[in-house]
Amino acid sequence: MRDVAILLILFGLVALAWWRPWVGVLGLAFLAGTHPQAYASGFMKTFPVYLTLFAVVAVAAARDYRRARAWPRLPVDWSLILILLLWGQFALSTSQAINPWAAWPKLWEVAKLLPSLVLVLLLIDSRERLLALNLTMALAVAVVVFKGGYWAVMTGFQDRVYGPPGSQYGDNNEFAVATAMAIPLLVLWYRETQARALRLALAGMIALSFAAALSSWSRGGLLSLGVVALLLVWHSRRKWLALPLLAVGIGLMFVNLPEAWFARMGALGGGELDASAQSRLDVWRLGWAHALERPWFGGGFQGWIYLSQRTGGLVDWHSAYVEMAAEHGLMGLALWSALLLGNMGALTWLVWRGGRLRLTWLENHAAMLRASLAAYLVGAAFLGIAYWQMVYLLMASVILLRGFAARATSFTPSNPAAREA
Structure with missing residues (x-):
């Protein structure tokens, strides 16, 4: 069926x-x-x-x-140039890979992201379509979150919540970060709609998203969720109301969380490391050491298969930053970091620009995209999620948003077209 x-x-x-x-x-x-x-x-x-x-x-x-x-016609944008340079670095590192039998198939898998990005950049040619794209990304995660969040509440957060099996965020840790990234897009949807019933449904979906992310039992996901919560309060027009509501909502969830959850999260600030945290430190040291040995090309895709044998054969780098450095060298890490941080900076400028010119749609869109990317940047410190399709779709959205903003801000602030929300 x-x-x-x-x-x-x-x-x-x-x-x-x-x-x-x-x-x-x-x-x-x-x-x-x-x-x-x-x-x-x-x-x-x-x-x-x-x-x-x-x-x-x-x-x-x-x-x-x-x-x-x-x-x-593709938009002429520095981010697109960096993406192409990064993919070129992927090809170079694969040609020098320490285990080419695994690196080449992974290169073709990652290369498949580019044609999808091209279609996005070609066919999403208005800000209404861009909004629809970002709301679709939010809806896609929300479909999975609804089931997980409902289960978390009904079971008192006793069981871990997972994403779709076999997907890029099928594991509980990846699912928590994906959910944290989707929450700002749901908030964007909430702000852009005037339908009361839909706003109520979205408010409930946002609450379930927080519940599902907490019930993933992911420490990296918890940090991503914390960053998103702070940015949502910061960008709220009614901070005096948003802050206590958020505190009460999270407080109610924390009251129902089991002791084992707090024991696991306590390792974030504790002096002693559990086995999971210690294994991460071991593989991070190994990855950085390899990046320094081969700074130009790294070990190629799936380098952990060979290198992590010294630490018991771990199946992941447990950090996108280490993953980039170890697999594609310091050059790959520099390109990837420039792409992400550059887009964060561009979104910050768009938030300021939208507020100054009273372009509500621009300010909302830029602020929520920035919050979503911030969740990724934090989660990526603890998970090997450097090749996620979702983050590259978000960066394509930033490229398009900059283009639409350039058109809108070409008007004078006194022009009604420039103030259209």
Whole structure:
């Protein structure tokens, strides 16, 4: 039955994509977030759902460009240049990989992110479509969060909450960070809608998201969640109301959390390290040492398979920063860091610019994208999530937002078009 339902969803998305290719881009974002084939048990388990929809979107977009007799144009942006340079570094490090049998397949897997980003940059050509894209990313995670958050509340936070099996955030730790990243996008949706019923539903969804993230029992997720909470209060128009409401809500959740949860989280500030924290320190030292030995290219994708044998064969670098440095050298880390921090800086400027010109839509969008990226930056310190599709979709959103902001701010502040919210 699940397989039939997934097939019907795919048919619906394919039809929409053929009719409006940009809607197909939203479908791709939804599939990337929900990973529906993970819940299949029959023929749809191994069916290339994402690839099928991608092919339809690409063909439909090419058809529309041909009919319009127009060449597709990518935005000229420094972030896009950095992304291409970073992928070039990936190719170079793979050519020098210490275990090429694992590095080359991983390179092709990561390279598949680029065509999706190209479709986003080509077909999302208005701020209304950009809003729809970011709300779709929020909805995709929210579909999974709803089940996890409800289960967390009903069981008194006794069990850990996980993401879709086989997805990029299937593990409890990755799921917590993905949920923290989705919360600001849900808040953006809340601010942009005027429908009372939808606002109430979104408020409940945001509360469930906090519950699901806490019930993941993830220390890195807890830190990401804390950063998001602080930024949401900071960007609230009614801080005097937002702060006590947030404190009461989180307080109610903490009252119901079991003692084992507090014991696990206590390791964040404790003097003694548990086995998990100690193993992370060991692999971090190993990764940084290897990055210093091979600063230009690192060990290539999946370098931990060979290097971590000295520490018992850990299956991850447990930090995206160490992952980038160890697998792609200090050059790869520099490009990746410049991409993320540069976009954080650009969003900060857009928040200020939107507030100054009273462009509410720009200020809201930039502030929530910044909060989402901040959650990723914190979570990435403890998880090997350097190649997440969600974060690159967010950076594509930043590229587009800068372009739309440039058009809007070309008007004078006295012009009503510049003040449109």
